[in-house]
Amino acid sequence: MDLISPDLGLIIWQTIGFAILFIILAKYAWRPILSALEEREGTIETALYAAEKARKDMEGLVAENEKILQEARIERDEILKSANEYAAKIMEQAKDEAAKQGAKMIQDAKAIIQTEKEAALTDVKIQVAEISLHIAEKLLRKNLAEVPEQKKLVEEFVKDIKLN
Amino acid sequence: MVRKFIRLTALLSVIFLTFTAGAFAAAGGTEDKTSFIMHHIKDSHAWHFATVGHTHVTLQLPVIIYSSDRGFEFYSSASFVDPETHLFGKEHNGYFIDENDKLKSVDESRSFIDLSITKNVAMLFLVLAITLYILLSASRHYKSNPNKAPKGIASFVEPIVLFVRDEIALPNIGPKYKKFTPYLLTLFFFIWIGNLMGLLPGAANLTGNIAVTITLAIITFFVTNFNGNKAYWKHVVATPGVPLPLLLIIVPVEIIGLFTKPFALTVRLFVAITAGHIVILSFIGLIFVFESYAVGVASTLMVVFINIIELLVATIQAYVFTLFSAMYIGAAVADHGHEEAHH
Numbered sequence: 001m002d003l004i005s006p007d008l009g010l011i012i013w014q015t016i017g018f019a020i021l022f023i024i025l026a027k028y029a030w031r032p033i034l035s036a037l038e039e040r041e042g043t044i045e046t047a048l049y050a051a052e053k054a055r056k057d058m059e060g061l062v063a064e065n066e067k068i069l070q071e072a073r074i075e076r077d078e079i080l081k082s083a084n085e086y087a088a089k090i091m092e093q094a095k096d097e098a099a100k101q102g103a104k105m106i107q108d109a110k111a112i113i114q115t116e117k118e119a120a121l122t123d124v125k126i127q128v129a130e131i132s133l134h135i136a137e138k139l140l141r142k143n144l145a146e147v148p149e150q151k152k153l154v155e156e157f158v159k160d161i162k163l164n
Numbered sequence: 165m166v167r168k169f170i171r172l173t174a175l176l177s178v179i180f181l182t183f184t185a186g187a188f189a190a191a192g193g194t195e196d197k198t199s200f201i202m203h204h205i206k207d208s209h210a211w212h213f214a215t216v217g218h219t220h221v222t223l224q225l226p227v228i229i230y231s232s233d234r235g236f237e238f239y240s241s242a243s244f245v246d247p248e249t250h251l252f253g254k255e256h257n258g259y260f261i262d263e264n265d266k267l268k269s270v271d272e273s274r275s276f277i278d279l280s281i282t283k284n285v286a287m288l289f290l291v292l293a294i295t296l297y298i299l300l301s302a303s304r305h306y307k308s309n310p311n312k313a314p315k316g317i318a319s320f321v322e323p324i325v326l327f328v329r330d331e332i333a334l335p336n337i338g339p340k341y342k343k344f345t346p347y348l349l350t351l352f353f354f355i356w357i358g359n360l361m362g363l364l365p366g367a368a369n370l371t372g373n374i375a376v377t378i379t380l381a382i383i384t385f386f387v388t389n390f391n392g393n394k395a396y397w398k399h400v401v402a403t404p405g406v407p408l409p410l411l412l413i414i415v416p417v418e419i420i421g422l423f424t425k426p427f428a429l430t431v432r433l434f435v436a437i438t439a440g441h442i443v444i445l446s447f448i449g450l451i452f453v454f455e456s457y458a459v460g461v462a463s464t465l466m467v468v469f470i471n472i473i474e475l476l477v478a479t480i481q482a483y484v485f486t487l488f489s490a491m492y493i494g495a496a497v498a499d500h501g502h503e504e505a506h507h
Binding site for chain 1: 202205206207264266277278279280281282284285288289292295296299300302303306307311321322325326329342345346347349350353354373374375376378379380383434438
């Protein structure tokens with residue numbers, strides 16, 4: 001029975017003791033500890049929020065970079081394409097030009113050769129005529145006096161010689 | 165960690181055994197051993213630490229008496245010790261300490277208040293001093309560097325503070341938890357440190373004393389009811405949604421309910437801690453009842469085992485007392501607690 005009957009003296013001491021403990025702890029322990037914890041939690045929360053925001057910003061930047069890169073790539077491709085086209089066009093033109101030039105040169109050469117050939121032929125003709133004349137002269141000198149018809153015949157022959 | 169813990173507990177148990185063994189041996193039959201155990205868990209005007217041979221190592225504590233006719237009186241409990249039997253019983257200035265260690269007046273019609281620094285009051289001062297020391301040195305860290313991670317004693321205190329705030333106060337009280345967190349923290353640390361210190365060899369059974377538990381329960385009762393809002397009192401005196409004839413039954417039940425809450429708090433802590441002490445002392449007592457080596461070894465192992473359990477119980481009971489206090493306060497301050505709790 002003694003065990004479960006509370007002692008008034010101990011109740012009084014316990015009340016005083018607990019009250020003092022509460023007052024001292026509330027002021028000098030719980031207030032600084034709880035406010036420091038709250039402050040720290042606030043700091044951590046702000047830091048986390050800032051980190052999240054920075055991450056999002058980074059994501060935006062990366063996306064923008066990607067976009068710029070993409071645009072640059074397209075532009076580069078376009079430039080390359082048009083340059084290739086232009087080069088091909090130039091090459092084509094040059095080829096045409098060269099072909100024309102070659103054809104013209106061949107034409108010219110052919111004309112010159114023709115002219116030269118004709119000149120040479122004329123020359124040959126003259127020389128053949130002269131040689132023939134010489135031969136004829138030598139022949140004639142021997143025979144001419146003898147037959148006038150013969151002389152006439154030779155002349156006719158020479159006239160007929162046509163070297164093509 | 166676990167090994168260290170068990171080693172420490174074993175060490176405590178051994179010290180405990182050596183402290184109590186002599187006294188147990190000195191006590192005579194089984195009857196005396198029972199009374200020895202009861203004496204050990206009860207309050208006393210002297211603090212008996214150990215018995216070495218036939219010498220009692222006892223601290224005689226101050227006796228303080230207040231009475232309306234004589235005012236305050238101060239004595240040493242040594243004045244009430246019979247020089248022949250070394251027990252209390254000697255009369256001094258009209259007072260004596262009876263066989264139940266209660267201070268009595270020779271003149272039975274006189275009324276007085278015994279404000280003595282008894283074993284439990286001395287233990288209370290020790291618990292207060294150690295609690296204050298631990299928590300004030302922890303708070304120093306927060307004052308100097310609030311945004312740094314806790315170090316030293318603060319790293320020991322901080323998780324417990326966070327636990328009480330986030331797991332006990334916040335979920336049970338709700339948005340107004342900040343107002344009551346300091347009280348719950350004080351309650352938790354006082355009970356926990358008191359429980360743990362009560363397990364030390366030679367310590368007093370402070371938190372297993374019904375006067376201590378009833379005081380704490382009454383404080384919770386006052387905190388709860390002084391902070392009770394309109395909805396809470398309406399629930400008690402005129403429970404909404406209950407027809408009038410039923411109210412005649414419900415209202416007395418509700419009013420009794422106000423008092424059963426602190427009663428449950430009182431009894432739970434008192435029984436849990438006192439029972440643990442009795443079990444440990446009983447196992448030690450067995451050794452001296454049977455006087456056999458086998459029982460000695462078995463009992464010692466059991467004492468170590470129970471001591472480990474008691475370390476758990478010390479924490480659980482501190483948690484439970486704080487948790488229930490938070491729940492009672494929460495029910496009293498909740499904005500629309502009734503509607504939500506019952507529908």
